[in-house]
Amino acid sequence: MTDAPPASGGPVHDAGDAIVLWHVPLSRSMRILWLLNELDVPFSLRVMDLRSKDMRAAEYAAIHPVGRAPAMQIEGHVIHESGAMIEYLCETRGRDLWRAPGDDGRLGWLDWLHFAETIGQHIANLTQSHLMLRDPATRSPTVMRLETARLTRTLRLVEQTVEGQDWLMSGGFSGVDCAVGWSVWTAGRFVRLTPALQAYADRCAERPAFRAALPKAGEVVLYDRDFYELPDA
Numbered sequence: 042m043t044d045a046p047p048a049s050g051g052p053v054h055d056a057g058d059a060i061v062l063w064h065v066p067l068s069r070s071m072r073i074l075w076l077l078n079e080l081d082v083p084f085s086l087r088v089m090d091l092r093s094k095d096m097r098a099a100e101y102a103a104i105h106p107v108g109r110a111p112a113m114q115i116e117g118h119v120i121h122e123s124g125a126m127i128e129y130l131c132e133t134r135g136r137d138l139w140r141a142p143g144d145d146g147r148l149g150w151l152d153w154l155h156f157a158e159t160i161g162q163h164i165a166n167l168t169q170s171h172l173m174l175r176d177p178a179t180r181s182p183t184v185m186r187l188e189t190a191r192l193t194r195t196l197r198l199v200e201q202t203v204e205g206q207d208w209l210m211s212g213g214f215s216g217v218d219c220a221v222g223w224s225v226w227t228a229g230r231f232v233r234l235t236p237a238l239q240a241y242a243d244r245c246a247e248r249p250a251f252r253a254a255l256p257k258a259g260e261v262v263l264y265d266r267d268f269y270e271l272p273d274a
């Protein structure tokens with residue numbers, strides 16, 4: 042954790058408060074934007090384009106030397122991991138969306154928070170293959186098929202839970218739905234979701250706070266298709 046340098050990195054949508062989120066529309070930072078909307082706390086948003094030089098600009102290097110999104114300034118510090126952001130925001134600003142040490146469900150809540158990244162790594166690999174490697178000759182169809190199969194497999198754990206209840210925690214919607222829900226909703230661009238998973242993704246997408254986290258007109262978005270087909274064998 043580092044002390045926050047002066048805010049920079051893109052247009053300010055909403056200034057004058059302690060929380061700043063650096064965000065690439067539709068990317069993992071959408072988890073945090075969605076949660077901030079659920080919490081209804083004031084924040085400033087800096088929107089970046091993953092494919093432009095935004096992420097490698099000197100101003101952003103001072104915020105996130107690795108050049109990833111999200112980054113979040115909070116209480117005079119900058120943090121760099123979406124799971125940590127979700128946990129800290131719930132702990133400090135949304136205890137009904139958290140499970141504190143000693144609470145029922147604490148272990149399950151933590152497991153889901155981190156499992157979101159098990160799903161997320163396959164989404165990142167598929168995003169790289171389908172979108173970032175623009176020349177098809179540089180893509181590996183074998184790796185793309187493997188990553189698609191591995192992503193599908195990770196979703197089974199979520200499916201087992203959302204077949205029987207609306208949200209991941211039996212007590213109702215919580216912060217881990219922002220983490221895993223974004224992953225499932227985004228996974229639907231690369232794999233055909235089962236009915237239970239699609240229904241869960243739809244429940245997430247119907248929430249006003251989720252809708253408020255969708256890209257605004259004129260923002261450059263990460264994904265330009267609803268679904269990315271695998272290349273022919």
Ligand SMILES: N[C@@H](CCC(=O)N[C@@H](CS)C(=O)NCC(=O)O)C(=O)O
Pocket residue numbers: 065068069070091108109110111121122123124158165
């Ligand atoms: N585990 C990190 C991953 C952050 C991350 O890799 N974000 C992607 C966008 S979804 C990114 O910035 N990619 C740019 C790159 O890899 O250069 C988190 O969840 O915050």
